[in-house]
Amino acid sequence: MHYFSSPFKLGILGGGQLGKMLLYETRKWDIQTKVMDASPEAPCKIACNEFVLGSLMDFDAVYTFGKDVDVLTIEIENVNVDALEKLEDEGVKVLPPTKTLRTIQNKATQKLFYTDNGIPTAPFSRFAYTSEIEDSIANGGLQLPFVWKSAQFGYDGQGVKVVRTKEDLNGLPNVECIAEEMVDFKHELAVIVARNTSGEVCTYPVVEMEFHPEANQVEYVICPARISEAVANKATEVALKVSDKMEQVGLLAVELFQTQDDGILVNEVAPRPHNSGHYSIEASYTNQFEQHIRAILGLPLGNTDSKVAGIMVNLVGAEGHTGDVVYENMETILKMDGVTPHIYGKKQTRPFRKMGHVTIVDKDIKRAREVAQHVKETIKVTSK
Structure with a gap:
């Protein structure tokens, strides 16, 4: 099938920041896109070929949306799987497969899947x-x-x-x-596995995640993780096993705990581009969004190696601020070498809402972490 500058149409369920970043890649390759989201102000709206307003959980809306696309993918798991299953039965390529989505959508089902398949979990x-x-x-x-x-x-x-x-x-x-x-862990880690429709598989380097203690959100993603090679290999092996057992096509982000005795436990997974892979836009030879497109279209997978160490800082709404967003001190961080902000296009902020991220790249991971801390302390997401 011809994808580039052709009638081929890729459908994306979800119009948030992940979809917006997927569209950077489809526009780069001139692939037609159709996006559905429940918000008329969805970040994807300005970049897709066709935008449809509709609930991702509504059977009729999802089914109708998917009938005239060639491949249908997601940027969020909370979608009507019954509608996707019907589309799949009628010949629409739905990736990730609905079987995978059903397992992942319910955390109890997901945990039972791990125990049934001998995958270590809490x-x-x-x-x-x-x-x-x-x-x-x-x-x-x-x-x-x-x-x-x-x-x-x-x-x-x-x-x-x-x-x-x-x-x-x-x-x-x-x-x-x-x-x-409760898991007594040293580090929270993540591995992104890419698998294309031909069965080709590759992984990104293990990353380390630092979380905000109150919001339970990732504050920093550090690549490469500051762990031993043996632990990194073990984490990668577990992530590959999860992807294989789930028969995932596309990206699978596997979140992991490194225990005090260097064991690896699976926390949970996401069958799509993920916050833990945002660093790859600046730091990797092939960023995670391009890789997802390659995988679901059956194209050769790209090089997942890092060109340079990368750290991502999440930009979230400051506590006490709700309303029209203001990004304070943007000019200050733009003066810093190796610092790239990404603004998602959400006009309204609220406490801890993800509004953007900043990538810091440097040959020295320690120096990159210091700059990341400075960025975090400098830029503020407030309201008018």
């Missing part, structure tokens, strides 16, 4: 409703502390809470959930 208990947890604690079935996770619709720190006392359960939604044993 011990957990599954509950139909959050209200069942208190009885389990009282009867000795569950020990404090643990991490509560909503089975569905959690992202960017939402739907996750550390429960240290029974009182911490107050206010949590009464939904299907899991209670996961």
Whole structure:
């Protein structure tokens, strides 16, 4: 099939920043795109060939959207899989496959998949409703502390809470959930695996993630991770096993814990470009967004090596600020060598909302980390 400057049409469900960055690559190669999102102000709107307003969870909207595209992909997991399955049955290429999406959409199903396939993960208990947890604690079935996770619709720190006392359960939604044993870890790591339709597979270097303690969001992504070669190899092997067992096509971002004894546990996965791969736009020979396009179209996979060390800093809305966004001190960080800001195009900010990111590249990872700290302390995402 001819993709470039042709009638071929790629459909993307989701019009946020990940979709916007995918569109950088489709525009580079002159691939026609059609995007659907529920927001009339979606960042993707200005860069795609065709924009459709619609709910990603609505069967009819997703089904109708996908009927006239040649390949359909996602930039967010929360989509109507029943509609995708029907499209798949009718011959539309849906990538990642709906089977993979069904497993990943529900955190309880995802965790059971790991245990069923011999993939190391933290011990957990599954509950139909959050209200069942208190009885389990009282009867000795569950020990404090643990991490509560909503089975569905959690992202960017939402739907996750550390429960240290029974009182911490107050206010949590009464939904299907899991209670996961707390992991004593040295580092939180991630590996992005790319797999194309021909079965060709490659991985990006292991990255290290530093999280905001309150928002449970990634603040820094550091590539390469500051770990031993043996640990990096073990992390890569586990990530490859997850991708293989899930039969993923496209990108699979595998988030991992490095335990105190250098074991590797899978936390969770995302079947799409991921925050942990944003550094690759400036630091890698082939960035993650181009790689996803290559993979789902069955093109040869690109070189995943880094040209230089890279660190990503997330730009999130400052606490106490809601409304029209203002980026303070942008000129200051633009004076710094190796610093590249990416603004996602969201006009309204709120506390901890992802509004952009900044990549810092340097031959020296230690120096890059110091610059990243300076960037984090300098730029502010506030409101008018």
